[in-house]
Amino acid sequence: MAYKVPFVDYPRHNRHLMKGLMPVIRDVVFNRADFILRGDLKQFEKTFAQFLGVRHAVGLNSGTDALFLSLYAAGIGRGDEVITVAHTFVATIAAVVRCGAKPVLVDIKEDFNMNVDLIEKAITSRTRAVLPVHLNGRVCDMAKLMGIARKHRLMVVEDAAQALGATFNGQKAGTFGFSSCFSLYPAKLLGGIGDGGVLATNSDRMAQHVRYLRDHGQKRETGDVLFYGFNTRLDNLNAAVIHAKMRYLPEWIKRRREIAGRCQKGLAGIPGLALPHFEGNRKYFDIYQNYVVRARKRDELVDFLSRKGVETLVSWRKPVHKHKGLKLSHFKLPVTEQISKEVVSLPMNTELTNQQVAYVIKCVHEFYQKN
Numbered sequence: 001m002a003y004k005v006p007f008v009d010y011p012r013h014n015r016h017l018m019k020g021l022m023p024v025i026r027d028v029v030f031n032r033a034d035f036i037l038r039g040d041l042k043q044f045e046k047t048f049a050q051f052l053g054v055r056h057a058v059g060l061n062s063g064t065d066a067l068f069l070s071l072y073a074a075g076i077g078r079g080d081e082v083i084t085v086a087h088t089f090v091a092t093i094a095a096v097v098r099c100g101a102k103p104v105l106v107d108i109k110e111d112f113n114m115n116v117d118l119i120e121k122a123i124t125s126r127t128r129a130v131l132p133v134h135l136n137g138r139v140c141d142m143a144k145l146m147g148i149a150r151k152h153r154l155m156v157v158e159d160a161a162q163a164l165g166a167t168f169n170g171q172k173a174g175t176f177g178f179s180s181c182f183s184l185y186p187a188k189l190l191g192g193i194g195d196g197g198v199l200a201t202n203s204d205r206m207a208q209h210v211r212y213l214r215d216h217g218q219k220r221e222t223g224d225v226l227f228y229g230f231n232t233r234l235d236n237l238n239a240a241v242i243h244a245k246m247r248y249l250p251e252w253i254k255r256r257r258e259i260a261g262r263c264q265k266g267l268a269g270i271p272g273l274a275l276p277h278f279e280g281n282r283k284y285f286d287i288y289q290n291y292v293v294r295a296r297k298r299d300e301l302v303d304f305l306s307r308k309g310v311e312t313l314v315s316w317r318k319p320v321h322k323h324k325g326l327k328l329s330h331f332k333l334p335v336t337e338q339i340s341k342e343v344v345s346l347p348m349n350t351e352l353t354n355q356q357v358a359y360v361i362k363c364v365h366e367f368y369q370k371n
C-alpha cells in the first residue's frame, strides 16, 4: 500500500536532488572511478569537521562502527564497564559488548535521554566511560554529564547518530566528549546512498589511530601494517554524494523544526497526548530527527493512522534490555519500560508538505475525539 503520508520518502528526496547529484556520480564513477580512500572522502571529512567545529572527522562504514571504534580505539575492553541507556537503538549497546566491555544501563527522563542524576550511583571501580545518546535530535544534559565525568575521570563517547546539528547551550552534539559517532544511514538527517558513519574527535592521536584501524591497520605510505585492523572505510562515492548534500543541511534542519512547530500548535491540548516540547527548552536546539509523541492507546492510534494512510514508527516497542538473547534483563528501568508502551514517531522528513502535516494533525484529532 502506498501511504498518503510516508514516514520517509527516499524516491522523492532523491528526485529533488537528482540535478545536483548526477554530475557528482558521473564524475566519481565514470570519469575518475575513484572508489576507496580518495579525495572526495577527504574533502567530505574536512567539511564535516568544519560543520561541527572539531579537528577531525573520520568516515567509516557505519555509525555502529564509529561507536565501536570510539570505544575500541580508546582501549576499552574486558573488565571495563560503560554506562549507557536502554532506550536506544541496539547498536549503542552492541558496540560496548563487542569491545568486550560490560554495558551498565541507567534509566531515562521525560525527554527520552539519559537521566544524568543516575550516573553516579552506577559508577563502580570498573567504570571507564559514559555513553550518552542524543535521541531524536535532542542533546542530552551535557553540562551535568561532563561535570560528573570530569569528577570521576571517565571518558565520554557520544552517540550523536540522531543529532547532527543539534545544540545544548549553543554547543553542537558530538563535540563534548572525547569522541562521537554519527550515522549516515539513509533515513538519518544527512543520509547517504547506503550505509555510512563518521567518528568525530579533537584528538589527533585518536583520529590517526582510527584511520589506520578502518584500513586493516595499514600505513599506506610505507606499506607497514601496524596492527590488526578492520575494513570499515566510508566509500568514496558515498562520501562524494553526502558531501554534495551537506549544503542543504541548514535548510533541512529549519524545515524539520518548522514541521515540529506545526505539530506542536496543531496537536496542543489533546488529553492523553504528550508532545516532545519539554521544560527548559531554551538551552536546547533540537533538530527533530524524529517527532516522538507519548500517546494513550498508542497501538490503536498507530492502527488508526495506518488505515488513514499515515505511516508511523514505534521506536522501540521493546527496550533493548527486554530482549532475552541480549542477557540484560537484570536491569530495572521503569521510565524506559513505561515510555516504550507510549512512544510513537509521527512522519517527519523534509519532503513532507504542509498539507500532509495538516492531514496528520487532523487524523490524530479524529482518533482522540473517538477514543
Ligand SMILES: *Cc1c(COP(=O)(O)O)cnc(C)c1O
Residues within 6 Å of the ligand: 062, 063, 064, 065, 088, 089, 091, 092, 133, 135, 159, 161, 162, 182, 183, 184, 185, 195, 196, 197
Ligand atoms: C542509526 C543509529 C545508530 C547506528 O547507525 P548505523 O549507521 O545504522 O550503524 C546508532 N545509534 C543510534 C541512536 C542510531 O539512531
